[in-house]
Every structure is written in structure tokens, then in C-alpha cells.
Amino acid sequence: AGERVAVVTPYLSAIATAEMVESFQQRAADYDWTVEVFDTAGDIGAMASRIEDVTTSGVDAIVIVSIDPAQLQDQVDRAADANIPIIAIDGSLNEAVALNVTSDNYVLGQTMTDYLFDQLGGEGSIVRLFHSAHPGVRQREIALDDALEAYPGISEVAQHYVQVPGQIDDSRSAMDSILLANQHEGAIDAVWAAWDEPGIGAQLALEAAGRDGIIIAGIDGNPQAIELIESCTSFVATVRQGFSEMAEIAAEELQQIFDGAELAEPERYAPVELITRDSLGVSCD
Amino acid sequence: MPRPDPVLALEGLGKSFGATHALRDVSLTLHSGEAHGLVGHNGAGKSTLIKIVAGVHQPDIGTISVQGVRVDINAPVDAYNAGIRVIHQDAPLVGDFDTVDNCYLGRPYPRRWGMVDKSAMRAAVAAIAKEIAPDLPIDRAVALLNTSQRQFVRLVRALLDNGRILVLDEPTAALSAEESQRFFDVLEKVRARGTAIVLVTHRLDEIAAVCSRATVLVDGAVSGRFEGSDLTAGALVSAMGGSESPEAKTPDRTPTSTVLELGQIKAGGLAAPTSLSLQSGEIVALYGLVGSGRSDLLNAIWGSEKLASGTMTIEGTPYRPRSPIDAVRRGVSYVPSDRHRTGLFENKSLLFNATLPLLRRFRMADWLPVPNRQRERKAFVDAARSVGLVYHSADQLARTLSGGNQQKLIFSRWAHRRSKVMLLDEPTEGVDIVAKAALRKIIRDMAKDGNGVLVSTSDRDEALALGDRILVFRLGTIVADIPRSQVTPTALSTAAQSMEIVAA
């Protein structure tokens, strides 16, 4: 007890990241650690700087959230050299990192895509809302690409690169236009959203245009998305990442490190959970 | 018989800016229907006094009374409410606004349905403009008006709503003798109606002609008061600490060789093809009303205005500058008019200003475009001496110099080389009488060194004092070429003015 733990992330503005950090802080309170949180508002260079800073200030552990440690290799190496244990939440495996707790983004993408394609009966046209600058999100797109090869009956009619921040408004406006460009009944059957927020934007556009027969699926288990699924909108599915579970695993394992124990494995996966109307127990007929 | 309370009484005014005592213990009284002249060298404190009356500055000490009642003028609004109307030196106007909007700036607007009533505004402005400047295009953005038109805009504004006191800071500095006359004709009418006037000018003959009393400032303090028959230009000069020796004229000389020859050139505001030849050692004065095309001619020679047609030669070889860079290379030098806007780098040092266009001359080595600081500094000191610049450090900012010295600073730019052709546009505008004499001597010296000098001026006396020949411009054409032997003030005015001011 009494250890200082620094939590550093470039994406605290993202809901999911905030949730992980929040859960981690709660567990840390149980262990009686002092937690300091740093956000660099999307700036990777600044993220590197903050890791240097907390290394210098001699924290007892560093937790990096929502970033691949390879993007800051030098800084994490130096922290490791200074014998500061580093834990990545939602990152990747790395020499310098003691543990990576994550959900497999490829699996997330696969789970969602399979459900969506299944709903379509293996036939139909989809719209892709994506943002490949984020390495995790990109993994989900790769899962989609693979699925598109496996399902020749499914084709992509349009795609949109979502601007961040402002993602909901941006995807809504894009979806407005895409709907108009594909007006006839059955031109679009589904929207594949790389995460939930663009899906929420698409839902708003569908609502405004009064278009039926199009379904939307996203990833993250964003509470607003779950509410939309519950209330029988076009939003039909999301895959909940175990964000708080990840944070809890990270905290438990970190306590192990503080206790001087060896970690059993360098990577741990949190469970993923497909959320649909069925799983929520609602029926929309 | 005791006179009634003065309409404006200033008592014991003092004002310092840091270490500069701009005004010390200045008192002045002004009665209605009276025009009072205020003179003094550049930096004597005239504008400071006026800014205090206008509410721009607050005095450190002293009082102001209007019609016998003490007033505190803490802001321009207070001056306005006390009936004081001011035309500041170089008074800024809003360029995007037309005359009507400029006139109403800071004045109560007429309204209709809560919105400003532009047609009522226009009617009020048009009524005044009709009387004092019938040709003024009051619906045109003032940025598109020429210097004299803008001065009349300021006058219309000052006369818009019956002020009791009219304060004018060098209103005619940029006007020709003929335009000044028109300006003063209006003032005389206003004065006759009972308005009190304070007039600041460097043209002492204007004071003698227009004012019944005058006050002379030297270094912020009153050094003399004159009225009635005591009020002569000569008396004013001696109170300013100068001597009234009649200004030396350019000696007669015989022309040597032609340096610049213009053949049928057309450019910018030149209405007709213009030809002209300039000898080395000769000073040719270009005189005319504002907007008559003199500046455009100089700019065409300097390469900053595109030549539409015609030929130019320098010392016999063809010359067709694409930009001022070519002009500099061919030995042409240029002093632009309006030093604040187009001449000076006010926030840069004297050294910076003086060496900029010929910086290449001070290179450490031919291949190294880095000025050698010692050589540069020495060149500055020499150039400053040759133009008689008064300064305390080469590193002081140009804006800290008085107007006359700023003008000398611009002259000093070209003093470290031998030019062939000097182009001077309004070289002594707004410069006090002592500095003016000094500048004219510099110009004569430049000619003596073998330059051909073209001087554009709106100041008739200057044209007469400097020119070996005087070319009179009107509406973009040369209408007269008068050699010095035949020149008289009346002949000049007649030639310049035989048609009215350029209409829009």
C-alpha cells in the first residue's frame, strides 16, 4: 500500500478509455495506491513526454491505456530500465511491458461482423464507418476485410473515414449523404461501425431520413448504444469489451508485482460479450 | 472695455511622457470669432496641446475652461460635449466607410425604428458638403479618395454639428497652395459666424494671413505671443529661435549632360504621354494640385508603377525597370511621400532604416550576404552627418525622432552612394521651418554632387525655392514648363489651377 501509480493515455476523451481509467482508480483505492492520471489529448509526442516525466518523478508503476507501447518504445524501455513496472491496458505485447491486458480487437471485430452478416443471411450491402489511425480499431477493420472475403454475398456500397473528435456529428452528416446516394429500397442493408459512436451518428441519420430495413452494429458496449438497442432502433448489436474487467485484472496483477511475485503470463484477455436485443431480453415486434 | 469670457481658456498646462517634457506651463485664451495660430518646431508640443484639448491625453497639471466654466476633459466624448471639434494631425479615417459614415463616427446617429437612419445622415452631410466641397463624392469609401478630398471629409465632419471651437492640427500640410486657399476660405466663413479657431501649421505665412493672434512654443513652453501688426512670419521665426534670413536660392548653373530622358511615357494617373529630360546637377520641381499625377510619374521611373508605354533612358542607355530593384541598380534613388505609411520602419532602429536598401555594400565578403557591423555603423554615422540628422543613438527606434529628423533619416538611405537620379516626393511635408531649410540645403547639395533631382511638391514656395525649372501638372498632364528666370508665384498658381480640382 502507499505506492504511486501513474496512468498515462492519449485518449482520456474517449468514453471507453475513461471507463477503464475510472475502474482502475476504484480498484487502486482498494489497494490504497495513489493514482495520478495524465491525458495528452491525442498527442503521441506528448504521451512520450509524460512517460519520461513520471519515470523521472520516480513513480512505482506506470499504466498506459489505449496505446501500443511500440509507439513509444524508447520511453517505455527507459522506464523499464529504471525498474518501473509497466502495464498496458488495451495495448499490445511488448518486451518492456510486464503485462498487457486487452480484449483481442480482431476477435471483437470478428464477433460483431459475424453477428451482423448472420443477421443479413449472408447477403446484402453494407456501409463501413472506420478510423484506421487507431491501431486497435484497425484490427477490427482487418477482421471485416477477412469476413468480406469469406462472405461473397456481402458487398460494401460506401465507406466513410470518421473524424475524431466530433465523431457522432461527422458520421451523422456522412450517413445523411450516403443514404441519399443510395436511395432505393434495399440499396443498403447494414452499417458496420468500427466503434459505437459512429453507429449512433448513423442511427440519427436513419431516424431523420425515416429509412427502415437497415441495421447497425458497433463495438465497445457504449451505454448510449445499449440504450438504443434496448429501445428497438436500427442499432441491433454491440460487442462489450470488458473494460472494467481489464482494469481490474491490471490492478490485481500489479498488486502481484508489488508483492514481488512473478506474473504467470505476459498477456491477459478480458472477456468480450455480444450485446443484442436477445441478450438484453427485449423483443421488438 | 472688458471682453466677455473667453470661449476656451487653458491655464498652466503641463504634460510629460516619461522623461520628455512635452508641455510646460502653457496658457492660452481664445475668444469666439477669433482664429489663433499655434506654431513651433517639430516636437515643440503643439499636437500634445491639441490632444489635451481633445481629450486624448490628460494634462499632468493645469486647467481647461470653456466659456468661463472649468471642465474636465477625460475622453474625446467630453471634448465633443464641450463643443470642441478637432481635426488631428494626419487624422485617421475609416477607409471602408464613406464620407457620411465617417462624419457620424462618435456622433449621435439619427434613428428610425431603432435602426440608424442612413438617409437622414446622408442629407445632413450633403447639406454641409454642398457648401464647402461641392465636388466631394460623399458615398464613396474614403480609401478611394485623394489626399485633398480626405482633408475636406475631415472638415465636413468637424463642421457637422455646430461646434463652438474648431481645432486644426496642420490641416494643409499635404495640400497645395491653391487647395489650402479653398480650405481657408471655408474657415473664414465659419469664423465669421462666431466659431473660435485654433490653427497649427508650419506655413507661417498662413498664420499671418488667417490668424489675429498667435502663440509660439519652443520645447513645450510659450516663447512668444503676437497679435495685430506684430504678427508677422519673421517675428514668429525669431521667436522659434531661427533667423529670418531669406532662404538661399539654388544658384544658376549651366546644364551639363542629360541623365534621365523620358520619351512619351504613360503610366497610372498620367493622362497624356509625358516627355521630360533631366540634366545632371539640375533640380526640376513638379508642382500641381493633389492627384495631378506627379507621384505616378515618379513611381513609373522608380519601377513601382507599371509603365504602359513610352521609353526611358539613363545616361543614354535604355532603362525599363521591372521593379525598384532595377532602379536601385541603375543609380536611381527615391524618397517616397507619406513617410509614416510608405517610408519608415517606425519600430526599427535608425541604423536599420538608413542602410536597408543598400545593405549589399557592407558585406563581410562578396559571397557572404552578412553585413559587417562596423562598416555599416560607420556608413550610418557618415550619412547621418551629411544630412544633419539629430539623434542620440544609432539603435534608437525611428518612431522616436521628430518629423523633420525622420525625413532626414530617409534621405540618409541614399547618402552612402553616388546616385544619378534622385526622386523626391513631397520631401518636406509636415516638417518645421528650420528643418525644412536644412532639408532643402541637402537637396541642393545632392544636385551639386551631380545628381539629377526630380522633386514633386505641393508647396509653392518649395517649388520656387528649389527648382531650376518648374513643371506644372494638371489632370495628369504637364501644362507648363517654366524656367527659374521667368517664375513668379502667380504664374504658377494660374497654370496649376486654371481648371478646378480633379473630380471623382
Next chain:
Amino acid sequence: MTLTTLYRYGTLIAFFLLCLGFALASPGVFASQANVVNLLQQVATLAIVATAATMVMTIGEFDLSVGFVASLSAVICFVLFAGGYDMTLAIPLALLGGMVSGTLNGVMVSRFGVPSFVATLAVGTIVSGLAFGLSGGASLFQNVPDAFKALGRGAILGVPVLALWFIAVMAGTALVLARTEFGRRVQAIGGNVVAARLAGLPVMRDVIVTFAIAGGLSALAGLLLAARLGSVQHTMGEPLLLPAYAAVFIGTTMSPTGAPSVGGTLLGVLITGVLVNGMTIMGVEPFVQRMMTGVIILVAVLLRHFGRRDP
């Protein structure tokens, strides 16, 4: 019509050509009524923020806090909703938040002479920290009254509500600038601040009021965006900053003196809006879309500037 007139309206002509091009390239889609409605809704918040920027630029200053202020007001409103308060409290407080930030900007700039770029960026940073803190970094969407959402959705007599908002704001601002004493003063300050001061205008007060209005308009834009989307993130207003100024500057090319104007800004907003909308309809690839946006803006303003005489 002379060549000069053609050039003078170069930017406007570019806009029409752009619309024509998209209409021909996507028959029945770009030029459809439904798409016009979309477009008007899509540009609404940007148009309002750009109007705020236009006001501040009219006095010759910058306001970099507009996007942050939009976020803050949306956060204030939705935090109050989440706390169970209703619109009659939430909306006024949200707008007040914007006006207070704007006033702070104005005081820094005109009372203390801080360059507006750094003053408004600093105030914007404070404001964004506040929005972050208030929202706890989470997405807010609880307890939003339907009446509030209606402010940013639906249509009245076929005209989308959002379009009515921005048209009202722009028309109002244009009228204020052109026809009221305050507007005249603001234009004079921007035209020549020394002249304004010498004429006795209350420059400091007017600058503060201008920034306060800009803050209020930014806050309104934030609320409308929130109403349109039904949820709020504390960074949602930030992407509005650069496009707003791009719109204002594109608009300045319509004026012979390069002065900002509400009409010009509207054109700027429409050009950028039409570009994105049209290219999305045509399914242009994202990176090509971005490049084309830059190229077309450049061409639009060049058309205007080719006509100018050399300086």
C-alpha cells in the same frame, strides 16, 4: 459584365460551378430536396460559430475559444439534465457560460491588451478543462427532454429547424452590423481603431460586448449540436474551429477590401459544406476527399485573386 466583375465574384462563381458539377455527377441526388435539407442541417452549427468568428474578426481580432465554448455550453446543459434540472434552467445557464467566457476574452484583449490569439487560446484551454471536469470525461445523454431535442430536429413548413436557427442568427448579425449604432461602431473599430478612439467611441466596452456576443453564439451552436445529436462529449465543439475561420477567410475574398462579412462567411460555410456533402455522395475516397477540399478552396479564392492588379 466585365472581366473584373467576373473576378470580383470569382468565389461565388466557383460555388455555383461546384454545385452544378455535383448536380450533374449525381442526377437526382445532390440537387434533391432531401439533400438540400440535409445540407442546411449539416452546416447550421458551423454557420453559427463562423458568425461568431466573423463578429470578432470584424473588430480585427481572433477568437480561438469558439469551439471549446460550444463544448462547454453543451456539457453544462447536459450535466444539468442528468442532475434532473429542466430546460428553463439548463439553457440559460449554458448560454451564460458562453457569454461569461466571451466576456473574459474581451476583458483580456481590450482592458489588458493581451494579443487576442493568446488570450482566447488560454481562455479556451480553461474552458475545455472545465468541460472535461464537469462531464467527467464521459458521454452525456441522460434525461434529455424531447422538447430540447426538438430544437435541433424536425422542420417547420418544410424548412429544417436548424436552418431557421442559423438563418436567423446570420440575418440578425448582418442587420446589427449594418444598421445599428453598435454595428457601425464595431465596423469602425475594425476599420481603424485609432480613428474610432479619437472619435470618442467606447472602444473597450464595444470590444468586450463583441467577444461576449461571440461567446453567446458559440454556446448556442453547442446547444444546437447537442440537440441534433442527443448526446454530448466534452470535445465535440473543437472540430468547428478551423473550418469556421476557413469560412470567414473564404468570405473575405468577396469584399474588395478583404473585410469579413456575414454574407461572405455564409458563402464560405456553404462552399465547405457542399464540398464534403457532394464528395460523400459521390463516394470519393477519404484521402482524395481531403486533398480535393484543399485544392478546391485554393482554386475558389484564386479565381478571385487572379483578377486583382499586382500590389
Next chain:
Amino acid sequence: MTLTTLYRYGTLIAFFLLCLGFALASPGVFASQANVVNLLQQVATLAIVATAATMVMTIGEFDLSVGFVASLSAVICFVLFAGGYDMTLAIPLALLGGMVSGTLNGVMVSRFGVPSFVATLAVGTIVSGLAFGLSGGASLFQNVPDAFKALGRGAILGVPVLALWFIAVMAGTALVLARTEFGRRVQAIGGNVVAARLAGLPVMRDVIVTFAIAGGLSALAGLLLAARLGSVQHTMGEPLLLPAYAAVFIGTTMSPTGAPSVGGTLLGVLITGVLVNGMTIMGVEPFVQRMMTGVIILVAVLLRHFGRRDP
């Protein structure tokens, strides 16, 4: 030392107070040698981009493309690495990309008179689209030679390499501005462009060269950032834009005439750098950190501006 002198150096004094405060609040940490090394590395890329911004502001213009150009050059370099090319080709091409973008900015502004705000934003948008397209939107980190990484890492004689880079760039730029003919001309153009033209200076050429240099410096900053991180995203340079101008404007408060200067910019960069670094060491909460950043920048420039007489 009079009160006025105190005010004159208000921003500088604020900086020292800040350092003192952090040093006292975290004994042995903030003021440690290791942390000074950190700080110097952290501010390096921002300092170089801010220097580019300073140059462009010296001629009285804006360059909003600096961050996008930094991204582009990093992307060009890493795409070439990924394609198996080596440093001798990748680095020159990356720098060239930056200089070409800068030249395009300069031509738009000085040859065609497009307002620099819109010209550089449009060019920046094109550049960012290009970076996006080249990178395919993905993170690049393949085949990066160790020699390249060394450009942004490690130390020589105890001084971090990155610090050497930015000190060299800033010292060089300061020297060029103060001591060369080009520098004098650039200052003249910024001081009074009409007078500069009439004094016979090649204004158009100098403006283009200035923008080209700014593009080159931005590209250099992008490369150094890439070397420091070992990986590249096509948006990585964007967060540099606002802080760079914040630094320049904070720096202008050091000059009696409000002119930008390399020294002032360095101070601005250090103030923002120290602020974040110090607050991180002290573990200040993220939203409080953001608010404090705004407040302290405001106080720092206010200290300077309180001393000014009213205009």
C-alpha cells in the same frame, strides 16, 4: 530596477517563478538533471515548429500548415523505409516535401495575394490528405534504421541530441534574422511591407523563401518526432499547431513593440513545456491541469501587460 523594467520582463519573471515553484514543490525531482534532460527533449519538436511559425509571423503572415507538413514529412520518410529505401533517399525527400509545401504557401500568399490564413489552411488540408493517402491511414514503423532513430534519441556529451537540434535551429534562425541581409529584409517586410517594396526589396521572393524555410523546418520537426517515437501516424503533427502559435504569441509579450522573436518564442515554448512537465511530476488531475495551463499562461502575459500604459 524600476517597476517598468519589472513589467517589461514580466513573462520572463513568471517563467522563473514557475520553475521555482515546481522545484520547491517536488524537491530533487523537477530540478534534477534527469528532468532537465527530459524537458529539453520534450520541447524540441515544438520549439522547431514554433521557430517556423516565428519566421512566418516575422513577415506578418500565418502558416497554419506547419503541423500537417510535419506529419507529411514523417509519413514520406517512413513509407520509403517500409518500401526498403534507406535514409539517404528518405530524409532528403521528406525535407523536400516540406519545402515544396512551404513554397506553395508562399506563392499563394505573395504572388496571388491569397490571405495567408486561408492559403496555408488549404495547402495544409491538401498535405494532410496526401499524408493520409500515403500512409493508408495506418501506423508506420517498419524497417526503421537504427541510425535514423538515433537522430532523435540519446545524448552527446550529456546533452540530448534533440536538444542540440532545436538549439541549433533556433540559434541559426536568430542569427539569420539578426545578421544576414535576408534577415534584415524579412524584418523590413514585417515592419512595413509598403515601405519595403518602395525601398526596392524583392518582397515577393523573400516571402516565398520564408514560407519555404518554414516548410523545411516543419518537415525537420516531423522527422525528429518520428525518430524519437520510432513510429508515424498521419495525424501526428497536428497537435503542434496551436501550442506553436501560443508560444510565439507568449514570446511577443517580451518585445516592447509586440514583434515576434526567436528568443521570445523560446521562452513561450519553455513556459508551456515546464507547465505540463511540472504538473505531471506533481500529479495534478488532467482537467485541473488543462485549466491551470490556461490560467498560468494568462497570468504570465498579464504580468507583462499590467505594466503598459493605457493606449
